[in-house]
Amino acid sequence: MSSPSALGIVHPQSMHFPTPLILQSGAQLAGYTLMYETYGTLNAARSNAVLVCHALNASHHVAGAYDDGDAKSVGWWDNMVGPGKPLDTDRFFVIGVNNLGSCFGSTGPMHDNPATGKPYGADFPVVTVEDWVNAQARLADALGIEQFAAVMGGSLGGMQALAWSMLYPQRLRHCVVIASTAKLSAQNIAFNDVARQSILTDPDFHGGDFYAHGVVPKNGLRVARMVGHITYLSDDDMAEKFGRDLRAGEYQFGFGVDFEIESYLRYQGDKFSEYFDANTYLLITKALDYFDPAARFGGDLTKTLAQTDAQTQFLLASFTTDWRFAPERSREIVQALVNNKRRVTYAEIDAPHGHDAFLLEDPRYLGVVRAYYERVWGDLNQAGGGAA
């Protein structure tokens, strides 16, 4: 059977880091494990590595397929990463890494806390975008990568790419930030808090120690996902796909499913509640809320982005119908980079699919990223390190 991905079958790897990691909160993780995957080949100069950072519910499994015969086991950005894809694994050595606190293998709330011998649960320390980037930098060290050709991400992944450009300015030549923002708005935080309250008040949450009770706060997670999902789609796209279509052709005059949109959202919520960890959801929404690198510069994004290296180049992309992180949020970043005389490419893509557009097949969008990686490749070869 042919693989459902051009990359073929891929295998996750893991690496343990015994040195404690000091977190932004002041807490520390005594030691931790990161799950990661790599695609393509690291060249002799170790200069063709690209780090792909993941968003809310994704993982290190960026591209390729697992050998489990399940079409769903294809990586979340398989349309972006692979041989001949916009981020071409025939040229680049691509790394996907699962963030700390996640539920896909890297150390997280469901793992044992060495201090107690019991799962961390809600005691897993709150981690930030910056903490993730610090952990990723250690992985880069271990893999012998001093400088990435690019660090790239969409949404929360874009925040990590942006944080890389400020925390490790010499360690990336290009920074690709898609459908992201330099900080969440009050409305963004409000939606995240609805999701958190839904989980925290689910009796099956047990203060985060639901593992010990053999239950999962499914109802809370389900509602959290439903509300989140609404913010990923555009109003227009929802109208186009579902409108007021009725499941059974007429009103049921009850509280079951009337509208197709209800059926769709409940299904998304159910599915999510079956595989995602509630503590991870809390942690990741907090990382989103807390990201605000300009805070310690009095909100001045230009001063904030002066931390980036003058040699680092940027691609920013946004989508017209994204109301979660609207184009205006990307434009603010672009303007602040321009104010710092950084080289920036900006694409505002007219796409109907809202925030989710960054994950979807869109020829204009993928074309923009492809063209940008042509430049990254040219830049790399000019620098003399392109030969694989």
Next chain:
Amino acid sequence: MSSPSALGIVHPQSMHFPTPLILQSGAQLAGYTLMYETYGTLNAARSNAVLVCHALNASHHVAGAYDDGDAKSVGWWDNMVGPGKPLDTDRFFVIGVNNLGSCFGSTGPMHDNPATGKPYGADFPVVTVEDWVNAQARLADALGIEQFAAVMGGSLGGMQALAWSMLYPQRLRHCVVIASTAKLSAQNIAFNDVARQSILTDPDFHGGDFYAHGVVPKNGLRVARMVGHITYLSDDDMAEKFGRDLRAGEYQFGFGVDFEIESYLRYQGDKFSEYFDANTYLLITKALDYFDPAARFGGDLTKTLAQTDAQTQFLLASFTTDWRFAPERSREIVQALVNNKRRVTYAEIDAPHGHDAFLLEDPRYLGVVRAYYERVWGDLNQAGGGAA
């Protein structure tokens, strides 16, 4: 102590209707009670009555204050209705009526089902905007009001006003529809379903029979209100009022309150969950979802509004930052009325407060309504029925 309302102290009244009401679903209510209030004096010609229809969590208590020394007991539209107010009770006889299924005194899910002798709970029949209007029409009959000078409402109240203009076209001279829509979008329904799922899956809901268990599904109601509340406010207004302001000046690195917006929303949710009935919330969101008078005209709003009387005049108003029922939704109604050669006034008010603007003090908005009621008054006197 002077009254907190220009109208002074008001008293609710109730009326029982023993004749069964056949509902849109086919179900029937054997008998029912409506709570209502009136302000001003009905003139001899019985021509100066204005019906004010309420939205989601409001009631018959439109204006005036109760004699309980509580400033909060002032009616929900006291800035709109009263002596010298835009809807001037020195001129008009204003009626507020609590809708069926509500939790403020009219027959609802917490009342005994005569068939079982136990509270209706989730067995209370699903009621629609049209059902409410039919019940209101019986109240008008009982009060001897053959034709209203105006029927008026905001949001869900505006839907009732619009339904009046089609179900009882001869029974209103003016129809005032504020911040409303001819039908909910997929996104609107999606948010309502998140709220419903939050309530339905709260273990304290007990399939709607929580009364018998001596509990209230507070957590579900709380999350439902939080998500609803976000949609009532504009993104900009939330940014202006709360931004990223921190309660304690710094991150807490936990899941308590970090941001002021979280504190505000949780407070709104808590407060709501203490006074509002969960079954009522389910019913009212369904009434919103189901309202779609154009459905039986193949979605053609012009054909739909041809049901209105050629003599009925309309005021439509919307608010620029309302993303729940955006100005576009009002414009559709205006266009369809114009297509039917109806006399329509339309005001699109540049206001920062989102959907909630229809309840707030805004000189331009209140000025528009005041000017319109001057016309209603002039119209009434021209018709020879103005003397109180």
